[in-house]
Structure formats: structure tokens, C-alpha cells
Amino acid sequence: MSEIIFIIMEQAFLHFPLILGTYLSVSLMKIPDLSVESAYMFGAFMASSALPFTQNMPHCASLCVISLISMLAGACVGLTSGLLTQKAGIPHLLSSIITIGLFHGINQFIAGVYIPLSKYTNILALDLIPLHPDLPLLALLFIILSLAACYFFKTELGYSLAVFGHNPHFFTHYQISTSYIFLSGILLANALAGLSGYLFAQSNGFADLNMGFGKLLLCITSLILAKVFYQKTLSIITPIIGTFSYFTLQQLLLKLGFDLRYFTMIQAMVIVIILICQYRNQEHNHIDHLGV
């Protein structure tokens, strides 16, 4: 039993930055930000490519440098899709699809299609918990991110992201820069996705070109699950509940003997069931265009 709890925690901590990122862009800002899948993969690849160069650094320094690189790489993807939307006038759904295509190529050009990490020291590992060496550092990161997000949601920029989701026209009437808010949100969301990509690659021992596939569906499932339990907007509780309920559900289904191959289908079904229930329930009759 304790083993399953460890697995749920590890998976949740690995994916938490990604889900927090999509909470910002998809839930709060209501932007169909598909490019997080690309940011997740690109963050993993750039950090993995930089890993050999940090082998001689002190452990803490190498961890900071690598995390920073993964976030910058993610932010690069966000910047591309954000600028395409803001400066070229391409609708964001289309610009994020274009971005995925662009970075699919860029990544193969710079880093290839597969990077094994087994020959390098795992900088996430601390020998405190047997079988789960990554868990203490991941938990620490989870706490830091949660506290940072908690503060962020009370700031001017945090509020602005939520306002953008409710009413993107709001800012022009108060001489506030809409494109600055849009880009900040997208950059943050994709940087977090990049970090998550690296954590996943490090924990699994490889980075792979297709690792981002389906990640947005995972995030949306988590966030819709969270909405069932907790409705308040602009709260760190939502992504936390979402992350943990998703992986608890996943592990329970695995325990019951479900084949992991069909899990994406299960996710889709979970979303459909929840959305149909909300639609039938008159109080939730106004589901917005992203469902979260």
C-alpha cells in the first residue's frame, strides 16, 4: 500500500509543474495552449543535452543550472507561439500547432530524437528513500512551486491572467498592455512545462521526441477532475487537487488490472463523463470553450 502512495506522489510531483503551467494558460487565461506539449519535450531535450557539461559542478549548482535551462527552453517555445499570436495575428490554436511543427524539427536538428541519461549522475537522486531516490527533491520542488504560485495568485500579474480569461478586452480600457499579459502568461506556462519535461526525462532516464504527446489531455483531465471537487478560481488548491486525483485514479485503475495502453482512452472518457454530467446539471449549463 505504501508503495502505491509513493508512486502516486512521485508521478504527481513530476507532473505538477506541467499541470500548474496549463492551469495558468488553459484554466485561467482560457487559451488553447497546445504548445505546452512541445515545451515539455524541448525542455527535456535542452536540459538533457546540457547535463554532460554540468557533471563536474557541485550538486546544487548543477540542479539549478539544469532546471533553469529546461525552463528557458520551455519559455522559448512559449515565446514562439505567443509572438506568432500577438505579432503575426495568427489565432493561438493555430500558432501553437505551427509551433509544435517548428520545434519538432528544431529539436531533431539540435538534439536528435533520443537522449539516454543513464550514463550521467542523476542529479535529482538523494539516497533517503530506497527505490524512490528522486522523491525528497521532487517534494521540495513541489513545496517551493506551490508557495511561489500561492504568492503569484495574489500579485498584479496573477490577477491579470485570471482577468484575461474572463474578459480579454478589459485591459485596453485602462491603458494596460494586453500583449504583455498574454506573453507573460504563455511564457510562464511553457517554462513550467519545460521544467516538468526535464524532471520526467531525468526520472525515467531518457528524453524522447514523442514524450510530449498527449500531455495536454493529461493536464485537462486533471483540471476537470479538480473542478469537480473545488470550484474557486485563482487558487493553488485546484492544480494540486487535480494532479493528485488524476494519479490516484490512474494507479487505482492499474491496480484493478487496466492496461496502461488504454489509459489515454480512459482519460478521454473521464472528461466526457464529467462534462456530460455538468451539462445535464442546469447550474453548470454554461461550460466555457475549453471546459476547464
Add this chain to the structure above:
Amino acid sequence: MKKLLLHNINFKFNQHDQPFFHDAHVEFKAGLLYFIQGKNGVGKSTFFSLLQGTTPRNAILTGVIILNETEFIIKNNRLDHKITSHVKTVIQDINKMIVNAMTIEENLRLAHLPKYPRLFPLTHTINLSTIMKDFGIDQLHQTVQKLSGGQKQILAIIMALQKTTKILLLDEPTAALDEKNTHMVIQFLTQLAKTLDLIIIIITHDKELTSTYGQHHTLTIAADTEGIRTIKL
């Protein structure tokens, strides 16, 4: 006496166009409500854009503006930032100016956001007008959704006034309101102009509104046969 005086205002949309406003002269006194009426396309919104400093890039604008004894000669075809920074506008579609899903208090705090929102906590200081209470907008923790059309209009006005303002422009504030709400909004504006010593200018198509509330302060913009606009009180 606080006032805004527009003197010898000449405006055309570009160098080769005929004049739009020619030697126009208008005076607005603080503490009063002014209505602007005129046919569609006659230049009511153009007049607002002069005051907001948002005229098109190729437009030619000359003249003198006097705001509370200080004289500004128009340079570079646009009003000085020292004047436009005191001008706030409430647009016709007020739903674009408020966040329905948030509370009244949050909306008022959001109106203080700087051009580039920072990573500092959102301000808790809000400027509340004492007269808000008289119009039923004192339960700050209520969501905006629950307010009536007139109350939403009043909220949008107070939000526009969160940063220092001397001149308030309103584009058809009562177009979507019934008689009762219209009366409420105009009452509110009349009191607001007095208490805050504001110049309030309202664009309207509602003849009844101007005859009921604006007997002495209604400006009419009209075009003569050559297309030159005149502004008459």
C-alpha cells in the same frame, strides 16, 4: 472656476482633406453634465478622440486648450499628455470594462493595475465615492454579475475614476438601460460631477434624455453644406 476651454480648434483627417472642425470654440465648466447630440457619423466620436489624444496618425489638429487656467497650445497634432492623462472614457459596451465573475472590490482594485502588471501584490486601496451607497453599490464582496444594468454602469464609471481624472467621457451610457436605471445613472453622474468637481461629457442619441436633464448643457454637432462641422451649445 475650473473649466476646460477649447479655442480655435481646427481639425482635418489628413493634409489634403477639407476641414472637419473649423475654428471651433467650446467651453465646459467643472461640476456640470454636458450632452453631445448629433446624427450618426457627424463627428461625436471624433470629438471624443480629440480629447483622448487618439486621433489618427495623419490627422492635422491645431488650436489652444485651457484646462483650469493653464494654457496648452496643441503641438504635433495631438493633445498634450498632461491633458489626456486626466481624461477617462466609459465606452458603450461596459461589459468590456468590468469582470462579471469577480467581486465589486476586486474590480475596483483591478482598475488600479499599471500598464505592465508586476509581481507585487495587487493594491488594496480603492477610491470609494461616498455617493455609491445611495445607489446600492456598497456590498463590496458581491459579484458584479448580480448587479443591475444601471449599477454596472455606475461601477464602470467608478472604475474609470480610480486613477486621477478631471474629465470623464461617456459614450451612450444609457442606451441599454430602462427608464428607472437611466434616471439612476444620470442622478449618479450629476452628484458625481458636483462632489468630485468633474467635467462630464456624454454622447447620446436619446432626445428625451437631453430634454429632461440637459436643457442648458446640450451641444449639437452638425455639418454644413461643405461638410464643415459646427459645435453649438
